Structures are given as C-alpha cells and as structure tokens.
Amino acid sequence: MSRSLVKAIQVLDCFLEKPVMTINELAEIAAMPKTTVFRLAGGLEEAGLLIKDRKSSHDVTYRMSLKLLEYGKFVSDQLEYSKVARPHMKKLNEEIDELVHLTIMEGYEAVYVETVNSSKPVRLVGKVGARAPLYAGSAPKLLLSGLDDDEVESYLNHVEFNKFTPNTLDEKEKIKEELEKIRERGYSISYSEHYQATIGMSYPIYDYEGKMIAAMGVSIPYIDHSKTRETFILSKLERTVMDIWKELGYTGVHPS
Structure with missing residues (x-):
C-alpha cells in the first residue's frame, strides 16, 4: 500500500478522536508536518471523504463527510x-x-x-x-x-x-x-x-x-x-x- 494512502487513512483516523478540526489540530493529533496534513486533507476533500467549512480565511475546519457513512452502511x-x-x-x-x-x-x-x-x-x-x-x-x-x-x-x-x-x-x-x-x-x-x-x-x-x-x-x-x-x-x-x-x-x- 502506498505511503500516501496510509497517511491519508491516518488523517481520517484522527476524526475518531475529535469530529471537527483545524489543520493545526489535525497535524498535532496525526503527528505529521502541517504541510503534509494540508495536502492530504485537500486530497480527501476532493475525493468527497472530508468536508471543509470556511468561516473566514483564518477559521477553516474539516469534518468527515456522509460518504463515509455510505461505506459503513454497505x-x-x-x-x-x-x-x-x-x-x-x-x-x-x-x-x-x-x-x-x-x-x-x-x-x-x-x-x-x-x-x-x-x-x-x-x-x-x-x-x-x-x-x-x-x-x-x-x-x-x-x-x-x-x-x-x-x-x-x-x-x-x-x-x-x-x-x-x-x-x-x-x-x-x-x-x-x-x-x-x-x-x-x-x-x-x-x-x-x-x-x-x-x-x-x-x-x-x-x-x-x-x-x-x-x-x-x-x-x-x-x-x-x-x-x-x-x-x-x-x-x-x-x-x-x-x-x-x-x-x-x-x-x-x-x-x-
């Protein structure tokens, strides 16, 4: 399995601890560099697995999408x-x-x-x-x-x-x-x-x-x-x- 995929799954796992997080919080829980987490979160958002909520340029959070619920139901x-x-x-x-x-x-x-x-x-x-x-x-x-x-x-x-x-x-x-x-x-x-x-x-x-x-x-x-x-x-x-x-x-x- 590719390292990027493994890291992306690790980012998703972080949401089991906290449902809504900023990039900084994700980086801390995942124990990864902020730039890596930012890239992985962007890919997961593009795939429809994460939702990005932007209240302002300084207030951006991420949460799991309902697509994961569909996988779980299946x-x-x-x-x-x-x-x-x-x-x-x-x-x-x-x-x-x-x-x-x-x-x-x-x-x-x-x-x-x-x-x-x-x-x-x-x-x-x-x-x-x-x-x-x-x-x-x-x-x-x-x-x-x-x-x-x-x-x-x-x-x-x-x-x-x-x-x-x-x-x-x-x-x-x-x-x-x-x-x-x-x-x-x-x-x-x-x-x-x-x-x-x-x-x-x-x-x-x-x-x-x-x-x-x-x-x-x-x-x-x-x-x-x-x-x-x-x-x-x-x-x-x-x-x-x-x-x-x-x-x-x-x-x-x-x-x-």
Missing part, C-alpha cells in the same frame, strides 16, 4: 446478510451434502464470499474470494439478471467474452434470453458453463427493500446430477433462501 449490510446466511448454508449443506455458496456482485464481477463444502469423496470445493464473470455460472447470471435492462446492455457492450467450456454463453442475445428466463422463474441454473462437468443452481437473497443483494447457490458434480436430484436441491434451496428473506425483513412475493 459494510454493515454485507456483514449482516453474511451472518444471517451462514447458519442456513450450513443446515442446507448438512441436508444435501453438496457445495453451498454465497455470491455478491462487486463491480462487474461475481465474488464468492461464503462457502460450505461437501464431505463426499468426489466433490466440488468452493474458494472464498474467487471471482467469475457475470455471464457464466448460475450465481453470476442470477446477479446479472437483477440489473435493469440499461445496466445489462452496458455490461454486455463492454465485457470481453471468454469461452470457458463449450456451454459458456458468449453471445449477447442468448445471454439476454437467458436473463429473461431467470427473471420469469426466479432462479438460475448452469450446466457446465463456467467449470466443466459442474451443475449449478442459485436463488436470490433479497434485503428488506426487495433489492437483490446476493445469490445463494449449490454446485454439484455432473456425475451426481439427475432431474430428480436437481428438483430436490432446488426445493431445498428455495426453502432456505425464503427463511433468509424473512430474517432480513423481506416480505415480498417470490417470483415463481
């Missing part, structure tokens, strides 16, 4: 639904003994933030922090389907498609058709689209406002797949996410 929400989802994921894993994962959208990628692995000898293993494009796999496609049409169009116009397997969707119109199917039925399925010989099924996680904030999915080896097994897992997965919705305060009607 982190708090993320921790909340991960904390709520984790025990439900474990319970589902115990019932079906398959890989269960929780995925969020970060930028224009899907990121796996929670996984519970199967105990079977032949099994799939999920890695927290793994990323995937939004057009390949059940959870990524589900997250993509949660965007409005303009956002989807923008994404499809700028993304570079890679053919991970013969089943990977890499044509815009086919992806749009798939997204419509997902929206209609309320869940997503992937047949070896991102990883070969892997079947994925995902349902959305909604917050109290009805906003899709994550996708909960189950992935199984192709050798264990059958339509009966697929129907069984989808039923268990649907029941699990609906329990999570209730805890998060979502009371809307399930699309299916």
